[in-house]
Amino acid sequence: MSTHTITKVHGRRVWDSRGRPTVEVEITLDDGSEGRAIAPAGASTGSGEATDRRDGGTRLGGMDVSGVVASIDGEIADLLRGMDADDQTAVDRGLIDLDGQADKSRLGGNALVATSMAVAHAAAGPEPLWRHLGGTEQLGMPLPEIQIFGGGAHASRRVDLQDFMVVPIGAPDYSTALEWTAEVYLAAGRLLSGRGDLQGVADEGGYWPAFTGNEQAVEMLVRSIEGAGLIPGTHMGISLDVAASEFYRDGLYYLASEDRSLDADGLCEMLLDWVDLYPIVMIEDPLVEHDRDGFIAFTKAVGDRIQIVGDDYLVTNSARVEAAALDGACNAVLVKPNQAGTLTEAREALLAAQASGFGAIVSARSGESEDTTIVDLAVGWGAKQLKVGSITRGERTAKWNEGLRIAEKLPNGGALPDPANFPWGRTS
Ligand code: 2PG
Numbered sequence: 001m002s003t004h005t006i007t008k009v010h011g012r013r014v015w016d017s018r019g020r021p022t023v024e025v026e027i028t029l030d031d032g033s034e035g036r037a038i039a040p041a042g043a044s045t046g047s048g049e050a051t052d053r054r055d056g057g058t059r060l061g062g063m064d065v066s067g068v069v070a071s072i073d074g075e076i077a078d079l080l081r082g083m084d085a086d087d088q089t090a091v092d093r094g095l096i097d098l099d100g101q102a103d104k105s106r107l108g109g110n111a112l113v114a115t116s117m118a119v120a121h122a123a124a125g126p127e128p129l130w131r132h133l134g135g136t137e138q139l140g141m142p143l144p145e146i147q148i149f150g151g152g153a154h155a156s157r158r159v160d161l162q163d164f165m166v167v168p169i170g171a172p173d174y175s176t177a178l179e180w181t182a183e184v185y186l187a188a189g190r191l192l193s194g195r196g197d198l199q200g201v202a203d204e205g206g207y208w209p210a211f212t213g214n215e216q217a218v219e220m221l222v223r224s225i226e227g228a229g230l231i232p233g234t235h236m237g238i239s240l241d242v243a244a245s246e247f248y249r250d251g252l253y254y255l256a257s258e259d260r261s262l263d264a265d266g267l268c269e270m271l272l273d274w275v276d277l278y279p280i281v282m283i284e285d286p287l288v289e290h291d292r293d294g295f296i297a298f299t300k301a302v303g304d305r306i307q308i309v310g311d312d313y314l315v316t317n318s319a320r321v322e323a324a325a326l327d328g329a330c331n332a333v334l335v336k337p338n339q340a341g342t343l344t345e346a347r348e349a350l351l352a353a354q355a356s357g358f359g360a361i362v363s364a365r366s367g368e369s370e371d372t373t374i375v376d377l378a379v380g381w382g383a384k385q386l387k388v389g390s391i392t393r394g395e396r397t398a399k400w401n402e403g404l405r406i407a408e409k410l411p412n413g414g415a416l417p418d419p420a421n422f423p424w425g426r427t428s
């Protein structure tokens with residue numbers, strides 16, 4: 001009888017989009033099926049995330065992963081050999097127990113997530129993972145949110161907010177959504193080079209211009225949408241990842257690019273003004289990750305109009321999503337598998353979001369590779385949104401382009417969820 005028993009587990013050091021070492025895991029089953037996956041890495045990490053393990057020391061800035069690879073070939077392989085790859089929950093529970101730490105720091109979140117994803121790919125066999133996960137469900141493509149300008153921890157803090165993104169809310173299908181985004185990106189490039197402001201690109205491929213402040217980046221985004229011949233707020237909405245924990249010190253938010261500090265009320269006021277002035281449809285992490293009352297107040301103020309996304313605040317944790325739903329803090333969650341550490345836990349966070357009426361955005365990290373597993377997860381799990389960074393650089397286009405291939409195979413040809421009801425998860 002053909003089974004899906006794991007016979008081989010192999011770890012390998014590979015390189016990510018920041019030129020840092022990361023870990024790839026290859027799983028082989030007794031029927032010859034193979035699965036492979038690479039761990040991503042964040043820069044603006046929430047304190048409640050699964051912790052990556054690194055060698056430390058001086059080589060490669062202390063970031064090498066030889067210890068992680070050794071654990072994969074050693075104790076993780078010992079655990080998994082003989083297990084059924086079809087039982088993802090048992091595999092993931094086994095990994096969690098083997099690690100034994102709440103933050104997964106002993107074996108490392110990087111070891112666990114790469115292993116967990118590789119097992120899923122192996123279990124899918126010759127089928128693409130998205131179809132394997134989706135089963136007989138009516139699947140559709142997620143609505144992308146795509147970075148045009150990068151800032152914060154991804155661009156030497158040239159501006160303080162981290163991601164200035166577009167959301168093609170009026171696009172009928174996935175392919176058109178990417179085409180419109182490319183037009184906006186090109187228009188932004190024209191505008192910036194005309195001003196002599198182009199500095200390069202940030203970690204996720206968005207432009208990294210010499211803006212004089214954060215609001216100027218939002219204004220330029222609106223002008224770029226218009227420059228692409230699109231209507232702001234109709235064709236394209238704006239999404240901001242404030243990543244506020246990154247510029248919070250001693251009770252204040254320091255906007256270095258504007259050389260001024262704001263308290264929580266001041267920061268909220270600034271963002272709420274922007275929601276009135278600009279076609280903003282999503283704001284992520286508007287406040288420092290521990291400010292529960294702030295998140296509740298912000299959601300109360302504007303949660304009926306836009307998605308308020310918890311990233312560092314919710315860290316892909318189902319219990320935190322449930323608590324936020326009870327509190328009325330946020331109305332959407334970013335789902336990053338490596339924040340949780342295993343696919344089972346990431347899926348639990350997504351299910352908690354769906355059960356609570358929250359929006360859910362499956363997301364890549366700022367440190368990425370050619371691995372496209374998150375696209376499979378977004379489609380196969382029925383998440384309605386996907387965040388990958390910009391529409392440039394191979395580690396980003398690998399994912400957007402994989403989406404184009406999947407869209408062609410779907411019965412609806414890659415139609416996007418009904419934009420009339422966006423933002424999903426809005427609290428009314
Ligand atoms: C985020 C991600 C992606 P990082 O904050 O949402 O933009 O960044 O992977 O550095 O946490």
Ligand code: MG
Pocket residue numbers: 044241243284285311312
């Ligand atoms: Mg974020």
